[in-house]
Amino acid sequence: MTHADPAAPGIAPDLLADLLAFIATPQAAAKADTDADAAFNALALRLFAHQFQHNAAFRRYCQQQGKTARTVRHWRDIPAVPINAFKDLTLSCVPPDQCERVFMTSGTTRGDVKGRHYHPHxxxxxxxxxxxxxxxxxxxxxxxxxxxxxxxxxxxxxxxxxxxxxxxxxxxxxxxxxxxxxxxxxxxxxxxxxxxxxxxxxxxxxxxxxxxxxxxxxxxxxxxxxxxxxxxxxxxxxxxxxxxxxxxxxxxxxxxxxxxxxxxxxxxxxxxxxxxxxxxxxxxxxxxxxxxxKSGPHWIRSRTVDPMTGQDVPKGERGVLTHCDLANFNSVTTILTEDVGITVDGGFLLLGRAEGAQAKGCSMAVDAFLQAARA
Missing domain, CATH: 3.40.50 (Rossmann fold)
Structure with a gap:
């Protein structure tokens, strides 16, 4: 049994306990559970409400998109944050100086500009x-x-x-x-x-x-x-x-x-x-x-989307990978990557970095996010 630390910063103790318990569920049991999707969705929506309330940059973007805790009813509707936004904004529900660890990207795509992911614990x-x-x-x-x-x-x-x-x-x-x-x-x-x-x-x-x-x-x-x-x-x-x-x-x-x-x-x-x-x-x-x-555990879901529209592409067609990770409790659950993939039975195929129109779509998504988040 995994217990949450009630003194852990950044998230309500009951939500943290439920998240840890969901992750700790054995994979076989989670996959066999007919209500697994419903359980994932319910927890994703609770985390969305938490991040909407406490992550100011993310909230401004959601409001610009017309997405709030009242209007978002499914994890697929949670606005995806372009991955490059982690390089330009502080995406954290708690002040960075209260975080136990900050993980930083390698900075290989934009020189010395590094993305930062804040972890309260x-x-x-x-x-x-x-x-x-x-x-x-x-x-x-x-x-x-x-x-x-x-x-x-x-x-x-x-x-x-x-x-x-x-x-x-x-x-x-x-x-x-x-x-x-x-x-x-x-x-x-x-x-x-x-x-x-x-x-x-x-x-x-x-x-x-x-x-x-x-x-x-x-x-x-x-x-x-x-x-x-x-x-x-x-x-x-x-x-x-x-x-x-x-x-x-x-x-x-x-x-x-x-x-x-x-x-x-x-x-x-x-x-x-x-x-x-x-x-x-x-x-x-x-x-x-x-x-x-490639495939993940029951606490993450992936989609392949058209970055220009944010809509899913048909199964078997190339799109940009978007992941909804419940373990991202302090930043944002849903990330628009710059990686191209194809959704297949059992997971997805990773094909490389976005190029051409898909790369342009990712860039436009970043610009739209930054404009809204800084407003």
């Missing part, structure tokens, strides 16, 4: 991560030895990914799990020695990091003439793309190289799709077939 974020990671990455294994090719949380305190990977190591890693990135960069010798050790012992191993970090790891091991075949049950985890931090690889080439270097089949190469502006992550079930279907 990390109860919801951490529970969201642990519940879904256990199902989609661990797949029934309570703990296993892990290696992390990404900086520690102490090195990057404003990185949501650094915090995410710290949670993975703390809650799912064995005591001999380790980081391989320090102040001086990648410790390729320690990584090599660890990989050879787990191969000799025959114990399953999980190697986790940003996609570009794994490219650096492969390049460093290749320079040493090292490749391994990790024991059965091992898995590789990547996220975030390359972001100009490493050589760029096509997806099929990337996963082929991972398999060749580490001996892990593509179906155990798991990609996580997440973003600083969300509090929940999406996963695939391996990358044997590309593009792999």
């Amino acid at each position: 990390l109860q919801v974020y951490d529970l969201s991560m642990r519940r879904h990671f256990a199902e989609r990455v661990m797949r029934g294994v309570p703990r296993m030895r892990m290696g992390i090719v990404f900086p520690t949380e102490a090195m990057m305190p404003n990185s949501s990914l650094a915090h995410y990977l710290a949670l993975a190591k703390t809650h799912f890693g064995t005591d001999d799990s380790a980081y391989f990135v320090g102040p001086d960069g990648l410790d390729a010798d320690a990584l090599r020695d660890t990989l050879l050790d787990v191969v000799q012992k025959g114990e399953p191993y999980a190697l986790l990091g940003a996609s570009y970090s794994l490219v650096h790891a492969m390049d460093a091991l290749r320079e040493q003439g090292v490749s391994v075949k990790l024991p059965p049950g091992s898995r590789l985890f990547d996220t975030g793309g390359f972001k100009g931090q490493s050589r760029e690889l096509a997806m099929d080439d990337f996963y082929n190289q991972l398999t060749e270097m580490f001996g892990v089949p593509a179906e155990w190469c798991i990609n996580m799709y997440g973003m600083t502006e969300l509090s929940t992550q999406f996963y695939d079930d391996g990358n044997a077939t590309l593009p792999a279907i």
